[in-house]
Amino acid sequence: MDKKVLMKGNEAIAEAAIRAGCRHYFGYPITPQTELAAYMAKRMPKIGGVFLQAESEIAAINMVYGVASTGRRVMTSSSSPGVSLKQEGISYIAGSDLPCLIVNVQRGGPGLGGIQPSQSDYFQATKGGGHGDYHLIVVAPSSVQEMADLTSLAFDLSEKYRVPAMLLADGTIGQMMEPVVLSEPHDPVFTEKDWAVTGTKGQREHHIVNSLYLVPEELEKKNFERFERYQAIEDNEVRYERFMMDDADYCVVAFGIAARVSKNAVVEARKQGMKVGLIRPITLWPFPKQALAEAAKQVKGFLSVELSMGQMVEDVRLAVNCSRPVALCRRTGGMIMSPDEVLDALKKLAGGAES
Numbered sequence: 001m002d003k004k005v006l007m008k009g010n011e012a013i014a015e016a017a018i019r020a021g022c023r024h025y026f027g028y029p030i031t032p033q034t035e036l037a038a039y040m041a042k043r044m045p046k047i048g049g050v051f052l053q054a055e056s057e058i059a060a061i062n063m064v065y066g067v068a069s070t071g072r073r074v075m076t077s078s079s080s081p082g083v084s085l086k087q088e089g090i091s092y093i094a095g096s097d098l099p100c101l102i103v104n105v106q107r108g109g110p111g112l113g114g115i116q117p118s119q120s121d122y123f124q125a126t127k128g129g130g131h132g133d134y135h136l137i138v139v140a141p142s143s144v145q146e147m148a149d150l151t152s153l154a155f156d157l158s159e160k161y162r163v164p165a166m167l168l169a170d171g172t173i174g175q176m177m178e179p180v181v182l183s184e185p186h187d188p189v190f191t192e193k194d195w196a197v198t199g200t201k202g203q204r205e206h207h208i209v210n211s212l213y214l215v216p217e218e219l220e221k222k223n224f225e226r227f228e229r230y231q232a233i234e235d236n237e238v239r240y241e242r243f244m245m246d247d248a249d250y251c252v253v254a255f256g257i258a259a260r261v262s263k264n265a266v267v268e269a270r271k272q273g274m275k276v277g278l279i280r281p282i283t284l285w286p287f288p289k290q291a292l293a294e295a296a297k298q299v300k301g302f303l304s305v306e307l308s309m310g311q312m313v314e315d316v317r318l319a320v321n322c323s324r325p326v327a328l329c330r331r332t333g334g335m336i337m338s339p340d341e342v343l344d345a346l347k348k349l350a351g352g353a354e355s
Helices: 009-019 034-047 057-068 080-085 087-095 122-126 144-161 171-175 216-236 256-271 289-296 312-319 339-354
Strands: 004-008 024-027 050-053 074-078 101-106 137-139 165-170 177-181 240-243 250-253 276-281 283-285 301-306 326-330
Touching: 004 009, 004 144, 009 034, 009 074, 009 101, 009 144, 009 165, 009 171, 009 177, 024 034, 024 057, 034 050, 034 171, 057 074, 057 080, 057 087, 074 080, 080 087, 080 101, 101 144, 101 171, 122 165, 122 283, 137 144, 144 165, 144 171, 144 177, 144 216, 165 171, 165 256, 171 256, 240 256, 250 256, 250 289, 250 339, 256 276, 256 301, 256 339, 276 289, 289 301, 289 312, 301 312, 301 339, 312 326, 326 339
Parallel strands: 024 050, 024 074, 074 101, 101 165, 137 165, 250 276, 250 301, 301 326
Antiparallel strands: 004 177, 137 283, 240 276
8 A cells, every 4th residue: 555644735746856856956935835945955965966045036947947958857946926037047948948847836916916825827827928939838736646746747748848847836735734645766867868968078969958049930940840849748748637527517617726626616516406517627738628628518608716817717718619608716816715606606607508
C-alpha cells in the first residue's frame, strides 16, 4: 500500500519537483506561495541542488532562462503580482523554445490586491501574458494530491514539447493540508539535448539559444513551426474530469477550489431532482474544447464557476459556439462561493433555459 503523508499544497509542489528531477530553483517570497520557496531552501542544499532567492522576480525568471538553456529541469514560483513581473522573461523563454516550470499560486488583484485566493490570472496564463504569439502549457490542480501529480506532468510535457509550463493554483489549494502519495524519488537523468548550450568541448557545432530574429521571414517561419507544436499539444494533451455527466441536463465548468465547491453543489442538485454534471478542466491550455462541444449536444445550459469577474466563461462560450446559454457564478477579491450560491445559480440558469 502506498504511504500517505500529510502535506501543505505548496510543499507538495516542491517535493514533487525534486522527485521529478528538478535541481535548480530560483524565486522570491510572496504570499500565498512562500512555503514552496522555504521548502526548497531547506531541501535543495541537502541533495546537491541549487536554491537561490533572487533580488527580484525579474532576476529569478532570467535565472530560470539561463538554466533552461542547458537542458536541466528548473523552476520558479510566485504569486499573481510576482508572476506579472516575470512576463517578459516568460516570453523570452517561450520565444527560445525552452522547457521550464513556473508556479503561480494566485491571490486577489489587480495590483497588490489581497493575499486571499483567486483565479483571476486565467487570462494571463492561458492567453500568453507577455508579448508575442505564444502559449504556455497550463495545468490546474484541485487537490494537494494533484499539486504533486501535475507538477511532475508539467515537467514532462514541457520537456517533451519544448514549451514552458505553468502550474496555476489558487491560494486555498496552496495553503490547505491533505494526505498525499508521492512518487518514488529518482536522481535526475540528464540526456544531452541537441539544442542545449552546454559547451561544445570541440566536438560539435555551436548551439545558440535565441529569441531575436531580425529578418521578418525568419521570425514568421519560427512562429509557424512553434504553432505546429502547439497544435500537437492540443491534439494529444487535453486533460479533464467528467463528474455525473452521463445523463446531465446542465453542466458546471470549474477548476481548482471552485471545482471542489461545485462538486458539492452538483451532488445537492441531484438530491433535489436536478440532473447536473461537472466538467473540470485539468489543462487550462490546451482547453477541453471538444469535451464541452460534445456536452453541448446533450445539455440545456452551462454554468462557469470562477473566482474572478469572469474569464474562463469566454472559453466555455467559444467551445460551445454559443449553441447553449452559458451563465456565470463568480466571487472575487479573495472570496470563495459556497455550494448554495452555485446551486442558486444553477436554478436560475435552469429557469431561464426552460422558459
